[in-house]
Amino acid sequence: MYQVVRKLFFTDCKCAEDASSKTYQELFDKLDTNKDGKVDVSELKAGLAAMRIKTAAGAAQKIISSGDQDKDDGLDFNEFTKYLKEHEKKLRLTFKSLDKNNDGRVDFMEIKQSLADLGLDISKEEAEKILQSIDVDGTMTLDWNEWREHFLFNPATSLQEIIRYWKHSTVLDIGDSLAIPDEFTEEEKTTGLWWKQLSAGAMAGAVSRTGTAPLDRMKVFMQVHASKSNKISLVGGFKQMLKEGGLTSLWRGNGINVLKIAPETAIKFMAYEQYKKLLASEPGKVKTRERFMAGSLAGATAQTAIYPMEVMKTRLTLRKTGQYSGMFDCVKKILKKEGVKAFYKGYIPNILGIIPYAGIDLALYESLKNLWLSRYAKDTANPGILVLLGCGTISSTCGQLASYPLALIRTRMQAQASIEGSEQLSMNLMVKKIVEKEGFFGLYRGILPNFMKVIPAVSISYVVYEYMRSGLGIQK
Numbered sequence: 001m002y003q004v005v006r007k008l009f010f011t012d013c014k015c016a017e018d019a020s021s022k023t024y025q026e027l028f029d030k031l032d033t034n035k036d037g038k039v040d041v042s043e044l045k046a047g048l049a050a051m052r053i054k055t056a057a058g059a060a061q062k063i064i065s066s067g068d069q070d071k072d073d074g075l076d077f078n079e080f081t082k083y084l085k086e087h088e089k090k091l092r093l094t095f096k097s098l099d100k101n102n103d104g105r106v107d108f109m110e111i112k113q114s115l116a117d118l119g120l121d122i123s124k125e126e127a128e129k130i131l132q133s134i135d136v137d138g139t140m141t142l143d144w145n146e147w148r149e150h151f152l153f154n155p156a157t158s159l160q161e162i163i164r165y166w167k168h169s170t171v172l173d174i175g176d177s178l179a180i181p182d183e184f185t186e187e188e189k190t191t192g193l194w195w196k197q198l199s200a201g202a203m204a205g206a207v208s209r210t211g212t213a214p215l216d217r218m219k220v221f222m223q224v225h226a227s228k229s230n231k232i233s234l235v236g237g238f239k240q241m242l243k244e245g246g247l248t249s250l251w252r253g254n255g256i257n258v259l260k261i262a263p264e265t266a267i268k269f270m271a272y273e274q275y276k277k278l279l280a281s282e283p284g285k286v287k288t289r290e291r292f293m294a295g296s297l298a299g300a301t302a303q304t305a306i307y308p309m310e311v312m313k314t315r316l317t318l319r320k321t322g323q324y325s326g327m328f329d330c331v332k333k334i335l336k337k338e339g340v341k342a343f344y345k346g347y348i349p350n351i352l353g354i355i356p357y358a359g360i361d362l363a364l365y366e367s368l369k370n371l372w373l374s375r376y377a378k379d380t381a382n383p384g385i386l387v388l389l390g391c392g393t394i395s396s397t398c399g400q401l402a403s404y405p406l407a408l409i410r411t412r413m414q415a416q417a418s419i420e421g422s423e424q425l426s427m428n429l430m431v432k433k434i435v436e437k438e439g440f441f442g443l444y445r446g447i448l449p450n451f452m453k454v455i456p457a458v459s460i461s462y463v464v465y466e467y468m469r470s471g472l473g474i475q476k
Contacts, residue, residue: 024077024080024081024084025077028077028080028081030047030051031043031044031047033046033047037076037077038072038074038075038076039064039074039075039080040064040073040074041060041061041064041073041074044060044063044064045060048060048153059153063075063083063153066083067079067080067082067083084152087152088148088152091147091148091151091152092144092148094147095144095147095148097114098110098111098114098147100113100114104143104144105141105142105143106131106141106142106147107131107140107141107142108124108127108128108130108131108140109127111127111130111131112124112126112127115127123370126370128140134146134147134150136149194269196469196472196473197469198265198266198269199468199472200465200468200469200472201265201465202261202262202265203464203465203468204460204461204462204464204465204468205258205261205461206258206261207460207461207464208457208458208460208461208464209254209257209258209261209457210251210254210258211456211457211460212453212456212457212460213250213251213253213254213257214238214250214251215449215450215452215453216253216254216257216317216449216453217241217250217251217252217253217254217317218234218237218238218241218446218449219446219447219449219450219453220253220314220317220318220411220446221237221241221317221318221446222237222445222446222449223407223408223411223412223445223446224318224411224412224415224419226445226446227437227438227442227445228437228438228442234448234449238250244320244321245320245321249321252316252317252318252319253313253314253316253317253318253319255316255327256309256312256313256316256327257313259309260306260309260310260313263305263306263309264302264303264305264306265302267301267302267305267306268298268299268301268302269298271297271298271301271302272294272295272298275293275294275295275297275298276290276291276294278294279293279294288362288366291362292358292359292362295358295362296354296355296358296359299354299358300351300354303350303351303354304347304351307343307344307347307350308343308344310346310350310414311334311342311343311344311345311346311414312327312330312331312334312343314411314414314415315330315334315414315415315418316330318415318418319418337417338417342417345413345414345416345417346409346410346411346412346413346414346427347410348427349406349407349409349410349413349427350406350407350410352406353403353406353407353410354403356399356402356403356406357399357400357402357403358399359399360395360398360399360402361395361396361398361399362395364394364395364398364399365391365392365395368390368391368394368395369391372387372391385462389458389462392458393454393455393458396454397451397454400450401447404443404444404447404450405431405443405444408434408443408444408445408446409427409430409431409434409443412430413425413427413430431443
């Protein structure tokens with residue numbers, strides 16, 4: 001059946017502009033299995049599967065939604081024809097943008113160059129792998145018919161959309177905000193899609209942090225109070241919290257932790273765009289190392305601006321019942337007792353922690369992506385959501401592991417003034433004291449609850465993000 005459709009539809013003489021009604025009619029008739037004069041999602045899925053045409057998850061629904069002008073959950077012949085003609089025109093433009101030397105064929109170097117123009121550096125092997133997933137005749141070049149055949153029933157119409165699934169998205173909120181910001185294409189910026197993506201990510205982060213707040217509080221509690229002489233187990237720590245403040249005490253500090261997402265995301269995004277322009281060796285092209293530098297500087301800028309909220313989060317998380325009546329009372333008491341400088345305690349280890357976190361996160365994600373492409377990408381370069389979530393989770397967790405000692409030092413410095421009898425130590429002296437008394441692993445107090453919250457945090461943030469995308473009208 002697939003070969004019949006190829007002969008019927010993917011021939012040199014039948015381009016998008018001059019395809020006859022008969023050709024479209026025959027294809028429509030094959031898909032319209034119940035002969036009700038329209039093709040719905042289930043018929044499109046079944047028809048494409050029967051023709052052995054591979055599509056991405058949700059592609060059939062997106063095609064129907066895009067072409068369904070009368071909103072009857074199906075495409076009649078006119079809607080079907082109009083969708084295919086318009087879609088082919090967009091695919092033709094994308095193919096022409098790839099075909100740098102205008103010879104009517106695309107090779108792996110042209111794919112590599114086109115992706116580099118969009119800020120995605122890939123190796124020769126990766127480019128060849130992408131080419132092989134589309135190349136039908138084995139020539140290691142693509143002509144227009146091969147390109148059209150591969151993407152005709154794929155809703156992606158631009159190169160940006162086609163590579164979007166390999167962007168390293170920061171939607172996976174595991175509680176720390178040190179990751180390099182999302183990349184947005186020029187199309188996303190001009191259409192306003194970027195703020196919808198950021199809003200969806202912020203909401204996902206808020207729900208995820210709220211869902212894992214008890215584990216986050218336990219992490220902070222162990223970072224500050226646990227030691228060789230004061231061992232705190234996971235169960236013992238929760239019992240202590242419940243006894244002291246009841247069930248709601250497990251969410252202490254969550255309000256400010258959620259509240260700081262919006263300003264931090266906005267500042268980081270705006271700073272990142274400016275730093276990319278300043279650091280780019282060529283206008284409009286950002287290499288991986290430049291992206292790392294821009295991301296790290298943007299993270300430092302955002303952290304500097306919202307750092308007082310980080311200090312408040314630690315103080316509110318560790319507070320005892322009745323110590324503060326709320327956020328404003330916390331600010332007032334800190335200012336009165338310790339002055340403005342208290343809001344920047346632990347700032348240096350916090351800023352230093354950005355470099356190992358962002359660097360390892362980005363480098364490991366790229367390595368995992370390359371490993372998947374080289375070993376497992378056979379029929380398609382699309383990894384699927386489980387691979388993406390896996391790569392993102394592993395790279396973020398390893399980044400967090402590398403920067404954890406600095407995070408512990410930061411938290412202790414933020415909290416030390418609020419603990420009775422605690423010495424006011426500098427970063428160097430605190431590291432020295434912890435290593436002398438507790439050994440190297442003393443710098444990893446609280447790592448267990450921190451790792452325990454990774455999988456639920458990733459799962460919650462992804463599910464909420466997808467719901468938000470749908471609610472905000474962001475097409476998959």
